[in-house]
Amino acid sequence: MQGVKNHDRPTAAGLRGPFGSVKRARPPIGASRPVAAKRRREGGTYRFLVFALPGMAVYVGLVLVPMVMAIGTSTTDRNGFRPATHFVGLRNYGDLFSDPAYLLTLRNTLILTAIVTIVPNVLGLAIAQLLDRRGWAFNAMRAVFFVPVVLSSVVVSVIWETIITDDGLLNRVLRGLGVAHPPGWLSDPGIALYSVASIMCWQMLGLCVVIYLAGLQGVPQELMEAAAIDGASPVARFRAVTWPMIAPAVTICTVLLMIGGFKAYDQVKVMTNGGPGIGTTTTLAFDVVVTGIDGAHIGYGAAKATLLLVLIAAVSFAALRLLRRREVEL
Amino acid sequence: MTTQTWTGPVRTLTALTVTAVFILPVYLVLANTFKPGTEIFAHPGTLPLHPTLDNIRNVTGRTDHLFWAGLLNSVQVTALSVVFSTMLSAMLAHYLVRTKTRGARFIAVLILAGLMIPSAVTLQPITEVLGQLHLMGTVLGLVLVNVAANLPFGALLFMGFIKNIPLDLEEAAALDGAGPLRTFWSIVFPLLRPAAASVLIFAAVSVWNDFITPLIVLGPANGSTVTVGMYRQISEHVSDFGAVFAFMVLSTIPILILFLFFQRYFVKGLLGGATKG
Numbered sequence: 001m002q003g004v005k006n007h008d009r010p011t012a013a014g015l016r017g018p019f020g021s022v023k024r025a026r027p028p029i030g031a032s033r034p035v036a037a038k039r040r041r042e043g044g045t046y047r048f049l050v051f052a053l054p055g056m057a058v059y060v061g062l063v064l065v066p067m068v069m070a071i072g073t074s075t076t077d078r079n080g081f082r083p084a085t086h087f088v089g090l091r092n093y094g095d096l097f098s099d100p101a102y103l104l105t106l107r108n109t110l111i112l113t114a115i116v117t118i119v120p121n122v123l124g125l126a127i128a129q130l131l132d133r134r135g136w137a138f139n140a141m142r143a144v145f146f147v148p149v150v151l152s153s154v155v156v157s158v159i160w161e162t163i164i165t166d167d168g169l170l171n172r173v174l175r176g177l178g179v180a181h182p183p184g185w186l187s188d189p190g191i192a193l194y195s196v197a198s199i200m201c202w203q204m205l206g207l208c209v210v211i212y213l214a215g216l217q218g219v220p221q222e223l224m225e226a227a228a229i230d231g232a233s234p235v236a237r238f239r240a241v242t243w244p245m246i247a248p249a250v251t252i253c254t255v256l257l258m259i260g261g262f263k264a265y266d267q268v269k270v271m272t273n274g275g276p277g278i279g280t281t282t283t284l285a286f287d288v289v290v291t292g293i294d295g296a297h298i299g300y301g302a303a304k305a306t307l308l309l310v311l312i313a314a315v316s317f318a319a320l321r322l323l324r325r326r327e328v329e330l
Numbered sequence: 331m332t333t334q335t336w337t338g339p340v341r342t343l344t345a346l347t348v349t350a351v352f353i354l355p356v357y358l359v360l361a362n363t364f365k366p367g368t369e370i371f372a373h374p375g376t377l378p379l380h381p382t383l384d385n386i387r388n389v390t391g392r393t394d395h396l397f398w399a400g401l402l403n404s405v406q407v408t409a410l411s412v413v414f415s416t417m418l419s420a421m422l423a424h425y426l427v428r429t430k431t432r433g434a435r436f437i438a439v440l441i442l443a444g445l446m447i448p449s450a451v452t453l454q455p456i457t458e459v460l461g462q463l464h465l466m467g468t469v470l471g472l473v474l475v476n477v478a479a480n481l482p483f484g485a486l487l488f489m490g491f492i493k494n495i496p497l498d499l500e501e502a503a504a505l506d507g508a509g510p511l512r513t514f515w516s517i518v519f520p521l522l523r524p525a526a527a528s529v530l531i532f533a534a535v536s537v538w539n540d541f542i543t544p545l546i547v548l549g550p551a552n553g554s555t556v557t558v559g560m561y562r563q564i565s566e567h568v569s570d571f572g573a574v575f576a577f578m579v580l581s582t583i584p585i586l587i588l589f590l591f592f593q594r595y596f597v598k599g600l601l602g603g604a605t606k607g
Contacts, residue, residue, distance in 0.1 A: 048510060052425035055418035055481055056437065062478035063444050066455035073455070127352075130345050137342060141349040147356055149596075150589045152539030152557045155578050158564055159355045162571055169358070169374050205352070207600075214597050252600065263448040266541045270561060285450040292454030293546065305451040312446050 067309070073302035080295030092303035101279055102287070102304070108193055109284045113261030115197040116204060121253050123201075124208025125246075129238075131209070132216045142213060148206035153266035160199045161186065161271050189277040196267050196281050204260060208253045215249030216242070251323040255316055262312045265289060284308045363575040370571050385572035389563075389580060397580060400559035403548070404538060405584070406469055407555060411476035411537045416529050418477060419484025420522060424514060426485065427492040428500075438489070444482035449543055457546060472547045476537050484529040487599060491525040492518070528599030531592035538585040556581035 074092055078085040096102045131142050148156060163169045164185035174182035185195045219242055227237045265285040268274060274282040274290070282290075288308055291301030362370045363385055364378040373379065389397050426438045456475060457466060465471030495518060503513045519526070544555045554562065556577075563577050589596065 048421075048425040048428055048514070051421035051510070051514065052437075055422035055477075055485075058418065058474055058478045059441060059444065059481050061459060062456060062475050063447060063452060063481075064440065066452035066459055067447060069455035069458070070451060127348060130341065130348065133341070133345075138345065141345055144349050144353050146589075146593065147353065150535060150539075150586050151356075151582060152541065154539075154541050154557050154560055155582060158560065158574060158578060159359055161564075162574070163355060163358065172374075202352075202355075210597060211600055214601055248601070259446065259448070263450065265450055269541070270564075285448055288450045289453060289542065289546075292450075298454065301454060305454070309447065309451045312448060313443075316446055 070302045070305045070309075073299055074306045076299045076302075078299040078302075080298055085299070088299070092300050093307070095300065096303055096307065101282075104279050105282045105284055105287045108280070108282060109262060109264070111193060112197045112200070112264055112283060113258060115194070116200050116261040116264075117254060117257045119201045120204040120208045120257060121250075124205055124253065125212050125250075127205070127209050128212030128216055129242075132213060142209075145206045145209040145213075148203050149210060151203070153203065154270055156199065156203045157267045157270035160202070164195060184276075186272055187276050189275075189280040192272050192276055193281045196264075196271060199271070200260070200264060200267055204257055207256065211249050211253050211256075212246065215246035219245040247323070247327040251320070251327060254323060255319055258319060259312060259316055262308065262315070284311070359575050359578055362571065363579050365572065367570070367572050370575075385576035386580065388570070388573045389576045396554075396559050396563060397556070397577065400554050400556040400581070401584075403469065403544075404555040404557070404581075407472055407476065407544070408534055408537045408585075410469075410473045411480065412530055412533045414473065415477045415480040415484050415533045416526055419481050419529060420488045420519060420526065421514065422481065423485045423488030424492055424518060427489050428497070438485075441482050441485050444479075445486065449479060453542065453546055460547065466547065467549045469548075472544055475543055475547060476533075476540070479543070480529075480533040480536065483532060487525050487529055488522060491522050495521055524595065524598065527592055527595035531589065531596045532599050534588055534592075535585060535596075 075087060075089055076085050077088045077092075127145070131138055131145070151159075161168075164171075166184050166187055168185075170185070171182040183191055186192050223241050223245075224237060227241055232240065263285050264283045268281055268283055268286045272281040274280075274286060284304070285308065288301060288305045291297055291304055358374065361377055362374060364381045364383070365373075366380060366382050366384060369379060422441070426434055426441075460466040460471045460475070463471070465474065499517055500513050503517045504510075508516070538555075539557055540555075541557050541561065544558050545561070548554055548558070560574075560577050560581055564574055
């Protein structure tokens with residue numbers, strides 16, 4: 001019984017605890033209080049399990065079970081239009097890596113994710129620095145950057161689509177400036193992916209500005225002043241004071257942006273539907289949904305889904321490890 | 331450049347320019363919502379020269395009630411999803427923090443892993459699970475999917491808060507004769523209010539703006555949310571920009587109002603949720 005604390009205090013579980021001793025034999029009368037106290041303090045209480053059950057049931061039923069189903073289905077040749085389903089082992093995965101359409105999708109997603117992770121991060125930090133001042137004008141400007149955070153990706157996509165479509169505002173302005181054949185931002189197969197990525201950057205930029213502004217508020221003003229008195233230049237102050245202090249904000253932004261890039265679906269669905277041409281803007285998530293819902297290649301689609309899951313887990317785990325280490329060194 | 335000039339008007343001017351360029355697309359939507367169709371085409375960049383509510387009326391007066399039916403669905407789905415995901419994740423987090431068994435720790439890991447699962451991955455099997463339960467195409471089915479999707483983030487935030495609530499408080503309540511249910515709802519939960527506000531606004535924004543889940547789960551037959559409705563609106567009337575803009579403005583106002591009330595908690599949630607993990 002070593003390590004028992006507060007054994008002289010009667011505890012709640014010793015007195016009541018309706019679920020406190022369901023799974024365990026009742027301890028001898030004389031020992032009941034300390035044992036109960038230990039149990040309350042150090043675990044083994046089933047008192048609140050009933051509370052956790054509804055949430056767990058929903059989560060298991062609609063997240064974990066579907067996830068396991070996807071992984072299971074990925075090892076079959078399941079087809080919605082054919083009754084028989086056979087186990088095919090890892091054949092779907094092998095097929096994926098020799099499928100040029102899938103490789104193009106993978107390439108698109110990696111390009112998109114790289115752009116979406118880097119651009120809003122850098123611009124967001126710069127703009128947050130710029131807006132990190134007191135006064136009503138700066139307050140108002142900060143509020144402006146909140147707006148895209150609340151807009152749905154569908155709204156953002158539609159707004160930009162009306163601007164950059166072939167006869168949209170942007171090209172009319174360009175023609176007005178004398179450009180005879182302005183680019184087809186969403187209709188040129190070589191450009192469309194970058195247009196989609198830029199629009200995602202715009203939307204994510206608001207989020208990054210908000211996160212970095214909150215991070216900058218946490219930088220103690222005394223430190224900055226002390227550094228300034230010691231003669232540190234603005235650049236030196238940023239590197240020595242601000243940058244380490246906002247490490248958690250950098251972690252959050254980077255991970256959110258990366259996951260956002262890998263999950264990209266809405267913008268592609270609304271603006272390009274995977275085109276123009278064949279698969280020029282198809283992303284992994286878009287591809288998973290299209291393959292999964294059309295019903296013909298459910299097994300193959302499940303393999304794509306599983307691979308996307310593994311990819312996101314691996315990349316965000318690696319990013320968290322890498323960025324957290326920087327936070328700890330602080 | 332010295333710090334002195336950089337803090338002065340140069341900085342303010344730079345900030346103003348950057349902000350104006352950034353928000354230009356939103357300005358275009360707002361300005362063109364109140365213009366007649368011909369003016370949208372002729373002068374897209376100006377303020378409304380002949381302000382009109384015709385575009386708004388075209389959306390609210392649609393004979394198929396695309397907007398109103400979508401709004402009703404959105405409000406129902408968002409309210410139910412938010413209430414249930416907040417309550418269930420708070421109770422779940424409480425169990426996970428207060429129970430220090432290996433089982434509870436394992437459950438915590440499983441739930442936090444859910445933060446990374448994109449909905450595209452589980453969508454196809456989810457339609458099968460919902461089909462088995464006869465919940466495909468129903469609001470209840472959509473709410474359950476949303477609750478499950480928002481549970482990991484809610485649990486993560488609440489766990490950070492519950493760790494800081496002294497256990498003695500709960501023991502005292504129990505000693506005074508309060509059952510577990512009462513202890514939780516009248517002692518613990520009121521202390522979690524800031525976390526609950528963060529969870530609430532996060533879930534509300536993500537559910538209101540969700541596109542793919544309602545698109546697939548509700549399906550075409552059983553109406554849509556405003557977000558899906560807007561997608562349908564553009565696929566039908568690509569040329570009627572006025573109606574598209576008005577639809578955007580109308581469908582964003584409700585969540586924007588809610589957001590303004592909870593803005594502070596949104597930022598706290600963003601930072602707290604991601605740093606306390």
